[in-house]
Amino acid sequence: MASPEHTPEMEPLDRLTVVLYRSGLSLFALVSALKSAELLSGVRILGEWHLPLIAAAAATASANIHLYDPRFRWFFPLMSWLGFIALAFTLPVHAPNLVNSLANLSLAFFYAGAAMFAVKEYFCFRIPGLPLMPLLLGGSVLLRWAGFFTGEGMLLAPAALLYCWLVWAKWWMPLHYDIGDKSMYKI
Template identity: 40%
Template sequence: MANPEHKEHLDGLDKISVVSYRSGITLFALSLLALFSAELLCVLEMETAPLLREWSIKCIAVSAALSAANIHVYDKKVRALIAWSSWLGLALFILLPTKEWLYIGFMFITFSGIALKESYCFKVKGLNLVPLLLISSVLVLWMKEPTILAPLVGLSGFIFAVLAIAKWKMPLHFDIGKKASYEI
């Protein structure tokens, strides 16, 4: 965990990295809320549901790439596990586009790791619950149950939105911490 009292000098690439990471978290929150809306529309049998669902899933993929490429975790094994889950999910997104539950499952591993990582820094209520909600969402995606999926992704999206707001309020150097502490 980064020490907020330590102020590391950030170069341009560091700043872009932090902004991209935070943008990924924000986009993920918005994507889950859009998926929540799509699943509700699906339950109501509205014609716009499939289009909104497809759009939200593509945005989840983009948010996974942004966050995975720019995650700041000192331990290289943990960093690799969190990041490579998204890369595998993105590869499956391209290779097996009909297996939503599979590629989203790998992307949700990344965001579960992010939720746990950020729970050390923020006291956002429910942040520790997010991995369970996301795992349950993958199971429900596999079962194709929009009435169960909607509240799971809606609650996850809300919690991540609260996290995103908290992240944008803090200085950029908080995300980086001490550069010398990163394992390469």
């Protein structure tokens, strides 16, 4: 977590990675809000584009996250990689039930990563409800797996609203807050 007292020297790559990280979080917020609206209204908005857009959001955010502690730095992208591996196995499979299960498993990994981002950002913003993100997103995947799509939408809606609040707060803070003290990266 960055210290407001420290202003690091920002290189162009630093600015780019911060903008990409925030863009990934923003895409996740938007897609989650649209998917929850789709599930609750019954009107097709994203359809089959939901999972690819969530995957793109997870990849963009996890590839550009700035964490000091190397023990955690690898774990965030790991969730996205596991999601992509599960998603890749849907390609050669021709059994619809197995394809659906693998797609839901990949979504679970992408949501786990998104929940981790929310909990990480809670330490910066103290937005009430962000620590509940693992329950909201995990519960929505379980309800999806069970075929209770209205329930999935009911859990995804507050998660999307919290994420929208988070990205609104994130974009209002200076870019260097995401970088912090580079000497803490231990590279």
